[in-house]
Amino acid sequence: MSEKKQVRKFEAQTSQLLKMMIHSVYSNKEIFLRELISNASDAIDKLRFAAIQDNDLYEGDTELKVRVSFDPEAKTLTVADTGIGMNLEEVTHNIGTIAQSGTREFIAQLSGDQKSDANLIGQFGVGFYSAFMVADRVELRTRRAGAPANEGVLWESDGEGEYTVETIEKPTRGTEITMFLNEENLELLENYKLRQIVRKYSDHISFPIEMPVDVEPETEEGEDEEAKDTAVAYETVNQASALWTRSQSDIEEEEYQEFYKHVSHDFEDPLIWTHSKVEGTLKFTTLLYVPARRPFDMNTDFEGKRHGIKLYVRRVFIMDDAEMFLPRYLRFVRGVVDSDDLTLNVSREFLQENRVVRAMRKTAVKRVLDMLEELAADTENPEKYAKFWEAFGPVLKEGVIEDDRNRGRIAKLLRFSSTHSDEPSADVSLADYVERMKEGQKKIYYVTAESFAAAKNSPHLEIFRDKGIEVLLLHDRVDEWLVGHLPEFEEHELVSVAMGELDLDLGKSEDADDADEESEKKDETPEASEEIQALIERLKETLGEEVQDVRVSRRLTSSPSCLVAGSQGVSSNLDRILRQAGEFSPGFAPVLELNPTHPIIEKLSGEVDNADFEDWAQVLFDQAILSEGGKPKDPATFVKRMNKLMVDLLG
Known part of the structure; x- marks a missing residue:
């Protein structure tokens, strides 16, 4: 196969993202290396999974690794992997355009404010494009595993709107990304500096990350440069073991945080996580995280964009976004599930109906709800649960509708606005409401509306305000369905103030005096x-x-x-x-x-x-x-x- 060099333009959205990447001010540009190594690890995972069906994809070389090297004279930094690689069509689709991953929606949210846009780019997850934060030009050489050597692909760009692509000879499978560093980032051409970055951000990667040893290799007089390169000695600089398989006591908090960023492609630290191993009739491990912010496209299913639960079987990667392990109302959770009981050769259809998966799902849901209950009970840091609720509250509410088994647990995690405060912050639990009930009150009152202001100013609240009775102000779209599936809480009926005949039903205390009796008469229908x-x-x-x-x-x-x-x-x-x-x-x-x-x-x-x-x-x-x-x-x-x-x- 032969393909002459072609000059092509980036799609408009991709070009705009690249300009933001190149010209935005980032407080920490080191993350580009984490992103490239993370992508390389994913490519190796995919090769190992594909090779379960076709062992020939290894091409006689079963060594799976990532290599980071540099050339001070050429001012280049290279990240190479022995993963699945890409063909010409995949390079054009994955590198020339990223619209299929929700770029249009992402671009629409850019405000022009450099700082906030930089944060949004981090939330979007930039992967390969982060290379342009440190490089004037990027070259990508790749060949898909199993393809002939002459079907390699060379992709080049300076990130300014165009790229070139052509077929080349590439004897080995996998991908090699070479960055021609700009003057501001030449400090990266130091072995010690690079090792620090790799160990800081990518120590959890389960494949070896190799780097040149510090000692310059000896070469014979007259030896050519190619032979000299071959003679360079490399060593593994990371632990190269799956983080979730290690004992919790051996894992630092920073390692958990960096692993989260690897599996989620998020730039922020997670809010909370849970790591557990089950050993009994079934044997599996879960490492599950709750993000600190809501992804901009959480409710949109873009092919290849969602980063939910990764499934491994005996440490072998099987699939991304294994949605069968958590219900939809917990779709914000990120992490890893690793089973010793499933077979390597599984399909989504098989997993949907599998008994082992159902048992694992039940445990995973329990772990997540345990984690959220722990977060809600943290009275020393109430802002953490408030942050979670602001990001994912409306999604968690769906659990009341979907999950009969855990409805009671979820109900205790719900938070609402109410007439107890003039502020729109949703910080009132149903337990809070019950604790503040007036003497003799048996019902929990609520009003639904399309906004907080509409709920707060509803005329239906007038008599309740006069009598000092608290009313929940429900203004999420899902609330209408939520109250339909939550008829009571701790034996207190939930009642709309805007439906049916009004019955305040405050009862009468045993020592009610004449004034109380007069008040009750006023409550009767005029x-x-x-x-x-x-x-x-x-x-x-x-x-x-x-x-x-x-x-x-x-x-x-x-x-x-x-x-x-x-x-x-x-x-x-x-x-x-x-x-x-x-x-x-x-x-x-x-x-x-x-x-x-x-x-x-x-x-x-x-x-x-x-x-x-x-x-x-x-x-x-x-x-x-x-x-x-x-x-x-x-x-x-x-x-x-x-x-x-x-x-x-x-x-």
């Missing part, structure tokens, strides 16, 4: 006067099918009206979510509740002009919709009615 009853009938006739019913409200103290869902219906918020998503909704059939002491209601009771009454009735109804976070069916007509009524009031 009797509608003949005038109000006539208004109710008139509103029912005017609004027709727009309302299920009209009645006097027990909820309102300052607003003229509100809309309430029937006890068996859906809330206005859920109806809105379903319709926006294009899903079927049974519809929100509201009850219009009136505050008979409000001036607008009093004004409406005395309105004799039928046309004006219809305008007032529709405005009252549409205002109630607006206070729910919805919008009137006909906004233009609503505005016209409002304008007309204001003009009339102004005389």
